Amino acid sequence: MEKRWKKLIKRGIVILFWIIVWYIAARIINKKIIFVGPADVARSLASQVFTKTFWITIGYSMSRIGLGFMTAFILGVIIGMLAYRYKIIKDLLEPVIVLMKSIPVASFVILALIWIGSANLAVLVGFSIVFPLIYVNTIAGLDNADRKLLEMAQVFKVGGWRQFKYIYEPALLPFLMSGCKTALGMCWKSGIAAEVIGVPARSIGERLYMAKIYLNTADLFAWTIVIIVLSALTEKLLIYLLSQISIGR
Numbered sequence: 001m002e003k004r005w006k007k008l009i010k011r012g013i014v015i016l017f018w019i020i021v022w023y024i025a026a027r028i029i030n031k032k033i034i035f036v037g038p039a040d041v042a043r044s045l046a047s048q049v050f051t052k053t054f055w056i057t058i059g060y061s062m063s064r065i066g067l068g069f070m071t072a073f074i075l076g077v078i079i080g081m082l083a084y085r086y087k088i089i090k091d092l093l094e095p096v097i098v099l100m101k102s103i104p105v106a107s108f109v110i111l112a113l114i115w116i117g118s119a120n121l122a123v124l125v126g127f128s129i130v131f132p133l134i135y136v137n138t139i140a141g142l143d144n145a146d147r148k149l150l151e152m153a154q155v156f157k158v159g160g161w162r163q164f165k166y167i168y169e170p171a172l173l174p175f176l177m178s179g180c181k182t183a184l185g186m187c188w189k190s191g192i193a194a195e196v197i198g199v200p201a202r203s204i205g206e207r208l209y210m211a212k213i214y215l216n217t218a219d220l221f222a223w224t225i226v227i228i229v230l231s232a233l234t235e236k237l238l239i240y241l242l243s244q245i246s247i248g249r
Contacts, residue, residue, distance in 0.1 A: 036218045044222040053202075061122065061204040062230065065191035068126025069184060076131045077176070080138025090139070100132045109194045118198030122191035122205075129190045133183040134176070141175030142168055169245075177242050181235060188231040 019038050026037030048054045083090035105125070112124045149167045195205020204223055211219040 033215050033217060036221055040218040041221045041225065044216075044218040045225070048222070057202055057204055057207060058226065058230065060200075060202045061192070061195060062234075064120060064122040064203075065126050065187055066234070068123040068191060069130050069187045071123075072127040072130035072183075072187075073134050073180070076134025077138050080135045081142065083135070084139050084142040093135075097132045097135060100128055103128075105129070105190050105193060106197075109190075109197050112194070113198050118195075118200040121194045121198040121200065122203075125194040126187040126191045129186050130183040133179050133186070137175040137179030138172065141172035144175065145171040173242060173245065177239055180238050180242065184235045184238060185231055188227060188234075192227055 023037050023039075026035055026040075029035045032040065079089070079093070083093060108128060109121065109125055112121055112128075116124060145168050192205055192208070195203045196208050197205075199206050199209050204227060207223050208220060211217070211223065
């Protein structure tokens with residue numbers, strides 16, 4: 001418990017340090033249209049956080065980005081397992097995965113906007129970013145399973161489900177956790193970028209776009225902080241759920 005408190009205090013000091021640096025930088029620049037201080041951002045957040053529109057906006061973007069992530073996560077794990085089991089599937093999907101990993105987000109967002117419109121743009125863009133990461137990490141995790149344990153399981157005729165539960169799953173979970181940490185952050189970044197380009201109504205992307213139009217830098221900073229907080233919270237929740245699977249095992 002004492003160690004935990006020390007860690008929290010240390011983190012608080014670091015955050016306070018950077019807030020002070022931020023405040024000093026804002027005072028030096030002294031042009032609110034370019035750079036605002038923490039007090040201006042706090043006022044902007046305070047003026048919005050108790051409004052219904054604020055939470056509707058967060059709910060809209062979270063639901064679409066979350067749907068894109070969870071769909072990609074589930075399919076990435078399932079298809080990754082199939083590709084590990086059947087090499088023909090892995091060979092067939094290889095060019096698709098390479099394409100999904102290398103295509104510029106901006107280009108894909110514009111194409112997706114033409115194909116499906118702006119309402120569900122963040123879902124498709126988030127999916128395209130997350131799927132290859134989860135797919136690749138799933139295969140890597142299964143490849144990392146202990147070969148000696150697998151040989152022993154075959155000798156003693158251990159069933160496929162028990163092999164997965166006690167040999168493959170412990171090897172897979174660390175790779176999934178690592179992949180999720182990267183994928184979720186990228187999903188938020190790409191999803192919000194898609195919303196800024198598509199400007200769907202009641203989305204965080206729309207609020208960022210309007211802040212740009214009206215040169216409201218305080219709102220721009222405020223919504224950026226909201227995105228960072230949401231990304232961090234959803235990442236911690238997901239890692240916690242995956243760790244519970246590991247503990248439950």
